[in-house]
Amino acid sequence: MILSSIVLYIILFTFLRYHEAIYQIVRWDSGIRKVVIFRLDSIGFGVLIAWICYYYEGFVLIHKKNMLFTGLLLLMLSIIVFSYSTLTTRETMFNKTLLFTITNSSLALLLPWFNYICSNNKLTIKLVSYVSITSYSMYLVHLSFVIPGIKKVLMANIPWYLNYVLYYVSTMLISILIYKYFERPITKLREKF
Known part of the structure; x- marks a missing residue:
């Protein structure tokens, strides 16, 4: 029940952002990035990782380095795309939709490693x-x-x-x-x- 609620939460706010980006003429910054309702999925990614860490601690302990590596790769991709779009244009469908999802999931994947390293x-x-x-x-x-x-x-x-x-x-x-x-x-x- 809790997991399905978390996933539904992420899907709902991700869908709202995608819908706004696809069917409305909005700017990346003022129309998506600065509108809280289109960014609430980021909280959901953090809650999802916290849920996984709580209920599957053994799995997380075994795979925390893999999660860190994957998170860092996705974060680097996010930084490269953002840097490139700063030099060209942020007004692409990818930047208005997937860039946020990649950034959110990359940061969430870093949390387990930091959680365990900080405690030791x-x-x-x-x-x-x-x-x-x-x-x-x-x-x-x-x-x-x-x-x-x-x-x-x-x-x-x-x-x-x-x-x-x-x-x-x-x-x-x-x-x-x-x-x-x-x-x-x-x-x-x-x-x-």
């Missing part, structure tokens, strides 16, 4: 914890500061992979500074009041 490695736990506490800052700065800055660098004909490195490093550094010098002091003030 103190350094990884610290790293993941630090990323999680700075994630709100990452959310705030990546679109407002980092991407506009990268677009200026893109004009300098830097290879696309260096732009990704620059994007991630810049986002992390700015987020760490915001967390350290703004979020954490403000959070400490909350305890006083």
Whole structure:
């Protein structure tokens, strides 16, 4: 019953996105990417993996590296397609439909490996914890500061992979500074009041 509900959930929101992309004239960004109802299948993929991990833990333990490898391959495909479409056009049927499905499933396939590695490695736990506490800052700065800055660098004909490195490093550094010098002091003030 739970599994069929999860699968139905994924199918429903995937279908809505496909229907919108095929039968309506919508833009990739404003008509699909930024519309929550067309992206809700991503939650379903995460819930599906969580369900599999819970009910088939032995299977996941045996195949977590295969899932990681498959997830990384799909994620690389997603990044390559997105990078190419950034240079050409995002307004393709593939980008409006399958690109989201590939990205969602690739990230879901990474979760089991991270779940088990995090529970066994103190350094990884610290790293993941630090990323999680700075994630709100990452959310705030990546679109407002980092991407506009990268677009200026893109004009300098830097290879696309260096732009990704620059994007991630810049986002992390700015987020760490915001967390350290703004979020954490403000959070400490909350305890006083």
